[in-house]
Amino acid sequence: MSAAERDPGLQPERTRLAWRRTTLACTVVALLAVRQALHGGSTGAGVLAVALSLLAWLGFLGVAHRRVTGMGAARPDPLSPRHALTAAACTVLLAVFAVATLF
Amino acid sequence: MSEFVRGLRLWFAPERIREEGDTPDYRFSLANERTFLAWIRTALALIGGGFAVDQFLPGLAWGIRAGLALGLLAAGVLCALRAVNHWVRCERAMRRGEDLPSSRFPALLSLVVALVALAMVVVVLFGWEGR
Numbered sequence: 406m407s408a409a410e411r412d413p414g415l416q417p418e419r420t421r422l423a424w425r426r427t428t429l430a431c432t433v434v435a436l437l438a439v440r441q442a443l444h445g446g447s448t449g450a451g452v453l454a455v456a457l458s459l460l461a462w463l464g465f466l467g468v469a470h471r472r473v474t475g476m477g478a479a480r481p482d483p484l485s486p487r488h489a490l491t492a493a494a495c496t497v498l499l500a501v502f503a504v505a506t507l508f
Numbered sequence: 509m510s511e512f513v514r515g516l517r518l519w520f521a522p523e524r525i526r527e528e529g530d531t532p533d534y535r536f537s538l539a540n541e542r543t544f545l546a547w548i549r550t551a552l553a554l555i556g557g558g559f560a561v562d563q564f565l566p567g568l569a570w571g572i573r574a575g576l577a578l579g580l581l582a583a584g585v586l587c588a589l590r591a592v593n594h595w596v597r598c599e600r601a602m603r604r605g606e607d608l609p610s611s612r613f614p615a616l617l618s619l620v621v622a623l624v625a626l627a628m629v630v631v632v633l634f635g636w637e638g639r
Contacts, residue, residue: 416538423545430552437559444563472541483537483599484544489592490519492548496588500555500581507562507574 417476424476427492428469434499435462441506454502461498468492518596529603540598547591550617554584572631576624583620 438458442451468488475481531537558581565573590613597609 414535416535420538420542420545423542427545427549427552430549430556434552434556434559437556437563441559441563480534481538483531483534484541484595486519486592486596489544489595493551493588493592496548496551496555497585499552500558500585500588503555503558503562503581504578507577 417478417481420481421473421476424469424472428466431462431465431469431495431499435459438499438502441503454506458499458502461495461502464491464498465495468495516593518600519592528600529605532602536602537599540595540602543598544591544595547587547594551584551587551591554580554587558584568631572627576627576631579620579624579627583617583624587617 435458438461439455442454442458468491471488472484558577561568561573561577561580568576594609594611594613601608
């Protein structure tokens with residue numbers, strides 16, 4: 406792709422910022438999860454819960470990082486289904502964790 | 509229904525989506541990705557709301573608090589799963605040059621959010637006090 410055909414819509418930039426916003430939202434939820442787990446005291450289950458929510462957060466962070474760096478290409482590759490699924494799975498994992506600590 | 513099952517199989521067979529049709533302009537793929545991310549953020553906000561209800565409203569009776577939190581969390585999970593499904597369907601429609609899929613989900617989600625808001629109004633009007 407030549408420089409003359411530059412994208413006037415800044416699509417990669419917007420997508421990169423969308424990933425950053427989403428990562429920020431995920432971080433807030435992960436922090437709430439950690440707070441919830443710590444509230445229950447430092448029992449074995451609590452430590453496991455903290456570890457799991459950090460794992461979900463790291464999984465999301467990994468996908469987001471891959472996408473954010475991928476946006477630097479002249480023609481960014483489309484999102485792969487595996488990455489989409491990982492992002493959604495990490496989100497669901499945080500919700501499952503919330504339900505588990507509700508009772 | 510079979511359409512749904514085929515969509516579900518696409519979730520787990522990522523390479524198959526590339527076999528269909530032609531690769532669309534990358535800008536359309538990126539727009540689809542941003543829509544996906546917006547839905548994921550909605551899901552995260554709902555899940556965060558579920559955590560917040562549970563953590564920051566300790567004065568609420570347990571049943572009401574758990575009910576509200578469960579409603580928000582369930583909506584969040586649905587939202588995240590549906591985000592993937594809708595993204596796969598849009599991606600496939602673009603590759604095949606078909607119309608983008610229509611969806612009832614936004615209406616459903618707004619109904620759930622309205623119900624939770626209504627429940628909050630009732631809770632505020634008729635007292636928080638739990639035991």
